[in-house]
Amino acid sequence: MEHIKNPSIYKQPVILQSEDLTKYILETAVYPREPQPLKELRDATESHPWGFIATLPEAGPLITILLKLLNPKKTIEVGVFTGYSLLLTALNIPDDGKITAIDIDRKAYEVGLPVIKKAGVEHKIDFIESPALPILDKLLEDAANEGTFDFAYIDADKENYVNYHERLIKLVKVGGLLIYDNTLWGGCVAWPDEKVPPHSMPMRNAAIEFNKTITKDSRVEFALTSVGDGLSICRRVA
Template sequence: MDNISKPEVILQSEGLLKYILETGVYPREAEILKELRNATAEHPLGFMGAAPDAGQLMAMLLKLLNAKKTIEVGVFTGYSLLLTALTIPNDGKIIAMDPDRKAYEIGLPFIKKAGVEHKIDFIECPALPVLDKLLEEPANEGSFDFAFIDADKNNYWNYHERLIKLVKIGGLVAYDNTLWGGTVALPEKAVSEPKREWRRLSLAFNKAISKDCRVQIAFLSIGDGVIICMRVR
């Protein structure tokens, strides 16, 4: 590793992230996204907001796909939702689901300010009933270009089984928080009790998705870990 030991790389990780953010992410972040990110940081659960470096990648993927029709499972204050709305064409549409309307309303003024509210269909509801309803209409199958999931980890596989039918062949599904704070790489005894169940769920999902022959995957250590799946059949 060119005279750099593994411990030194680990110790430098926070510094490297700071460098990446300050050099390549923040200077290109839309001002309205920055405003929403700062507003989200004041929320008691502000850490749940989408990572801006992951958002930068997401915007590029949306453009490469020429995405117009997307799904978002788990909205929180809407950073990734606003980013998607800013990226897709003016006639693009996003179906967004989250049972927490109050968190969404933190981001809503920024969405309105950006002039992209017309692209968003926000549904205050758990996602599974909405996805099942979409699948009742045959025309919806294979009609979506992209989906982003940042929600309850115990349902990730349930979401996947539905989204793999809704997204077109060649479309992408991205799952956030697949490293769960790095705990997936630690022995269970080294993980605090409150995080163990979510760690177990993350491990199970990551293992299952790696074996799913319906998708090609890229597992990235960006943000809190993102698995990007391209539907291949």
């Protein structure tokens, strides 16, 4: 997962559900079915100082179902962090499937790498340590890459979500899926400005702008869900 140097700016002010409801969801429908490698990676991430920015486990079952329905062989992930969503994808695509995984911080990726290797899916992953936009632009330099990816997962710097989308919509095929994480930003997208903590304002505003942009984008079918910290699920139709 791409991030900036100050962790406090990424701390969402609230959770979308009550703690009791979140606990119920996790204990009833997530943890009992969570694959052991994902549990191990989640445990390894908890001690990381940036651990709170990882993809929330309650998003895992929905993403898993979507992956199994889509059965993608060529995927891309923008923002990896320690690799929870990356491992989830790797576990749910065919053995000959490939993931282009882009993040600015290889050290964070290496926290989860032993678990990825143990799970036997490292061969599916091409990790690239870099800001994402130059890599996406390089892919688009070759017209043969357009429309060749089946699935994209984006959990990176929110201010660039619109920029990522404009590139990824060309790389993902018609009928493919793009999933963006943190698009409700702790629920504060619905708050009046005066109630939003100053450190949350940039990310909250970026999420609002992105959601408005996607709502108007006729190239995708779009569902804004309250799963985890908000998943925007887009299916390319044009």
